[in-house]
Each structure stands twice: as structure tokens, then as C-alpha cells.
Amino acid sequence: xxxxxxxxxxxxxxxxxxxxxxxxxxxxxxxxxxxxxxxxxxxxxxxxxxxxxxxxxxxxxxxxxxxxxxxxxxxxxxxxxxxxxxxxxxxxxxxxxxxxxxxxxxxxxxxxxxxxxxxxxxxxxxxxxxxxxxxxxxxxxxxxxxxxxxxxxxxxxxxxxxxxx
Numbered sequence: 526x527x528x529x530x531x532x533x534x535x536x537x538x539x540x541x542x543x544x545x546x547x548x549x550x551x552x553x554x555x556x557x558x559x560x561x562x563x564x565x566x567x568x569x570x571x572x573x574x575x576x577x578x579x580x581x582x583x584x585x586x587x588x589x590x591x592x593x594x595x596x597x598x599x600x601x602x603x604x605x606x607x608x609x610x611x612x613x614x615x616x617x618x619x620x621x622x623x624x625x626x627x628x629x630x631x632x633x634x635x636x637x638x639x640x641x642x643x644x645x646x647x648x649x650x651x652x653x654x655x656x657x658x659x660x661x662x663x664x665x666x667x668x669x670x671x672x673x674x675x676x677x678x679x680x681x682x683x684x685x686x687x688x689x690x
Contacts, residue, residue, distance in 0.1 A: 529659060530660045532630065532659065536630060536633060537665070541671075542675060543667065543671070544665050545665070546666075547666070549664065552657070553661065555571050558590075562655065566653055567653035568655065569591070569655055570589065570654055571587075571588060571589075572586070572587050572627045572629065576608065577608055578605075578606070578608075580611075582605070584641050585627075585641070587643070588644075588645040588647070588648065588688060589645065592688065593689075596608055596609070599686070602688075619635065625661050628657050629642070629675070630659050632681065638680050642683050644684070646688075647687070647688060649685065651669055652668060653669065654668075
């Protein structure tokens with residue numbers, strides 16, 4: 526299973542994405558990460574990996590790290606009765622990620638393309654996004670439009686949702 530820092534960087538470079546890296550001590554929470562990149566321009570994101578109750582459908586959602594997710598609302602938006610955070614075991618088996626480093630770069634391991642990708646419209650206007658590159662000791666900064674281009678090239682359709690209305 527792929528999922529090293531090098532895979533994330535290769536994905537960016539293969540897609541012609543210009544990026545900046547900030548190295549820092551391990552960041553376990555988004556609050557930790559925010560402290561390490563304070564003063565830099567870019568939307569602080571959190572990426573959530575969820576599943577339906579029977580673990581047949583998988584969802585990745587990127588949203589502002591300051592917002593709280595209403596799981597019931599998200600379930601309704603994706604046409605599920607209920608969704609839940611995927612277990613650490615499911616997360617690792619599906620994306621090769623560990624809790625705290627979930628990002629679109631984990632999709633390199635979704636060989637069956639089973640994960641549906643969602644993006645909160647509230648941060649669509651942000652020009653720069655931030656993500657961990659499959660490790661929590663670095664944060665990447667790159668253009669939002671490049672994220673969408675990279676996902677399309679990987680074979681993913683981006684679904685846009687309005688959260689926290």
C-alpha cells in the first residue's frame with residue numbers, strides 16, 4: 526500500500542501543482558497544526574473520512590477546520606440515513622492513513638475509487654488550501670483549483686455541499 530510523504534509529493538508534481546511545505550513538530554489536532562503555520566496565508570482545512578452504517582459506502586469531506594460537522598445534515602446531503610466517522614482500522618485499510626493525517630492524498634490507495642469526495646462550498650472562495658502530505662510533521666499549501674485538477678486526474682468527481690447553513 527502506498528501512502529508515504531513521497532507519494533503525496535509525487536502526486537502534486539505529476540499534476541504540475543506548485544506547492545509550499547512548512548515543516549513542524551507532529552500535529553495531532555488541527556489546532557496544533559494551526560499554531561505551527563500561524564501567519565501563513567491559506568485556508569486551514571480538516572478532512573473527514575466517513576462511512577455508512579454497513580461500511581459499504583465511503584465519504585471524504587474537506588471543510589474549514591473551525592467549523593463543526595453536523596453528521597445528520599451531511600448524511601441527508603449524501604442520501605444516507607446515517608453516516609459515522611470511519612474507524613481507524615477502516616481508515617488505514619481503505620486509505621493507508623492514520624487518524625490525524627487524513628487528506629486527499631490518501632486517495633492514492635483507493636484503487637477501486639469507492640470514496641466519494643465532498644467539498645464544503647463555504648471555503649470554495651479560498652485561493653489556497655492546507656493539507657498534511659500523509660504525515661503530520663509537514664503542512665502543504667497549494668491552490669484550491671489545483672486540488673480539483675489533481676482529483677479529476679485521479680478519477681474523482683468533486684461533489685460540493687453547503688454545510689452549516
